[in-house]
Amino acid sequence: MIKTVEYLDGKVRMIDQTRLPLEKVFVDCETIDDVANAIKTMVVRGAPAIGVSAAMGVSLGAESIQADSFETFYSELEEKCLDLSKSRPTAVNLAWGIERMKRVARESKLLGIPELKKKLRQEALDICEEDIAANMAMGSFGQTLINDGSTILTHCNAGALATAGFGTALGVIRAAANAGKKIEVLANETRPFLQGARLTVWELMEDNIPVKLITDNMSGFFMKNNQVDVVVVGADRIASNGDVANKIGTYMVAVMAQKHGIPFYVAAPISTLDLSLSSGEEIPIEQRSENEVTCINNKRITPEGANVAHPAFDITPNDLITAIITDKGIAKSPYTTSLKKLTEK
Ligand code: MRU
Numbered sequence: 495m496i497k498t499v500e501y502l503d504g505k506v507r508m509i510d511q512t513r514l515p516l517e518k519v520f521v522d523c524e525t526i527d528d529v530a531n532a533i534k535t536m537v538v539r540g541a542p543a544i545g546v547s548a549a550m551g552v553s554l555g556a557e558s559i560q561a562d563s564f565e566t567f568y569s570e571l572e573e574k575c576l577d578l579s580k581s582r583p584t585a586v587n588l589a590w591g592i593e594r595m596k597r598v599a600r601e602s603k604l605l606g607i608p609e610l611k612k613k614l615r616q617e618a619l620d621i622c623e624e625d626i627a628a629n630m631a632m633g634s635f636g637q638t639l640i641n642d643g644s645t646i647l648t649h650c651n652a653g654a655l656a657t658a659g660f661g662t663a664l665g666v667i668r669a670a671a672n673a674g675k676k677i678e679v680l681a682n683e684t685r686p687f688l689q690g691a692r693l694t695v696w697e698l699m700e701d702n703i704p705v706k707l708i709t710d711n712m713s714g715f716f717m718k719n720n721q722v723d724v725v726v727v728g729a730d731r732i733a734s735n736g737d738v739a740n741k742i743g744t745y746m747v748a749v750m751a752q753k754h755g756i757p758f759y760v761a762a763p764i765s766t767l768d769l770s771l772s773s774g775e776e777i778p779i780e781q782r783s784e785n786e787v788t789c790i791n792n793k794r795i796t797p798e799g800a801n802v803a804h805p806a807f808d809i810t811p812n813d814l815i816t817a818i819i820t821d822k823g824i825a826k827s828p829y830t831t832s833l834k835k836l837t838e839k
Contacts, residue, residue, distance in 0.1 A: 495700065498655050499538055499547050501618055504557065506550040508538045511655060515696035526555030526574050533581040533588070536687065540656020541730045541766055542629075545587030546622050551578050552595035553618040556611050564603040567610070571599060583778040584739055584807045586731040586768045591621060625658035628763040628821035632662055633669030636726070636761050636819040640670040640677065644723040647713060647751075649682045650741035651693035652728025652761065662728040662761040664697060666819060671703050679705040680722060682713055684741060686786040686804065710743050717754040725751045729762035729818075736812030736829025737774025738762075742805055748814035757816040764820055764837055774809035782806045 496518065500507045506523040512535065513519045521537050523529045529551030532538050538547045555574035561567040575592050582588060598617045602610050640646065646667055650656075653664030660668060670677050679698055684690035691707055698705040708716065716722050725747060731739040738744070738760050751758040771777060787802040788794055796802070818825040818832075822839045825832035 495654055495659065498543050498658060499550065499622070501550045501553070501615070501622065504554075506547060506554060508532055508547065509655070510537050511539055511693060512536055514655070515692055523551070523554065525558065526551045526578055529554065530578040530581045533578070539689070540651060541585035541587040541728065542625050542657040542662065542763060543655070544582060544585050545591035545765055546625050546658045548578055548588050548591035549595050549618040549621040552592055553611075553614045556599070556614045559607075561607060564607070564610070567607055568599060568603070571596065582780060584730045584780045585766075587765050590765045594621065622658045625763065626660055628765075629657055629660035629662060629665040630669075631821040632761050632763065632819050633660065633665040635821075635824055636666030636759065637669035637673050637675070639757070639759060639817070639819070639824070640666065640675060640724060642675040643677070644670075644675070645678045645680060645721060646670075647680045647682070647716070647722045647725045647747065648694060649690065649710075649725075649727050649744050649747050650684045651689040651697070653694055653697040655693050655697060656728060661697070662763065663726045664694065666726050666759070666761050667698075667703065668701065671701070677703070679703060680713070680716060681705050681707050682710045682743065682747070683707060684743060685710055688790075689741065710746075713747055714750045717750050717756055722751075722754075722756055725756060725758045727758075727760055729760050729766050730807055731771075731777050732760070732762060732767050732818065732833070733771040733774045733777060734767075734769040734830055734833060735773050736815060736818060736825070736827065736833060737777075738810045738812075738815060738818075739774060739777045739779070739807045740810065742808050745808040745810045745814075748810045752814050758814060759817055759819055760810075760815055761819040764822055767820075767833060767837065769834065769837065774811065777807075777809060779808070780806040
């Protein structure tokens, strides 16, 4: 499997997800601003992958600072993180990755600048490794919820490409397949940016996991005809009451799943929880360029000047969610207590 993001000497290398699956091209980021730009332009996307990339970006930023005292070093680091922290608003993993790096810098202030830079480099590598381990853990918890012979519907791409490796929702699916269960995946294409059609289908085909691509407006049809057994999706941010922000269209899938009595699972690492928020109402929803709606592959499909709206995420209220699969275990309603308990493990 191609690495989503990798920290090589002095560079952060990413597979360009705007070009997949037709081309396998890599982008090398040499500065923290390059990383911010790669996140903004969707070269790298998916909440955990954004968090890992951000941490690597902070390390690149730290490497470039010439300072003799910790105070000067830290204030320059904070300044450099500003743009990065605004690169995408909804996935909490971005702020999580940056904050963890800043905390390590503060805790290591007595080390001296060269050692401090080394420490930050190592922390970014650790965050990357931990993300893969979290996905494997989520996979083994989550696969217990998938019956042999299931057809699993997923939305967007919550796979290896959205993480440091293995994936969250697709991690659960991979783990079920690895456990010998015969499964099939229905992948929603996920307009407007087509992460399902481009990335999920590519990933699952690479792994020889049976996958069928459907357009977003077909999922109700398949649910009504008893052709979906379970839904598994990822998350960009989860509020303390279990409300989930995920790719636009997730809410619609959850409503349909409830209507048809189909279990609806969310798989996300603990780093995607934002327990400072009491509900999903407080989660900022990213509005992206209207070109993602008016164009496909940079080709306009609408009349010139068409008025469009483009919220990139929506909120699925907790009462539509059967369970939240994390790397620490599975949380069920009432989420305010179950999620908090998992963070204390
Ligand atoms: O806009 P994107 O492609 O970054 O959105 C990604 C999603 O919505 C994913 O489902 C989410 O980040 C979970 S990824 C493990």
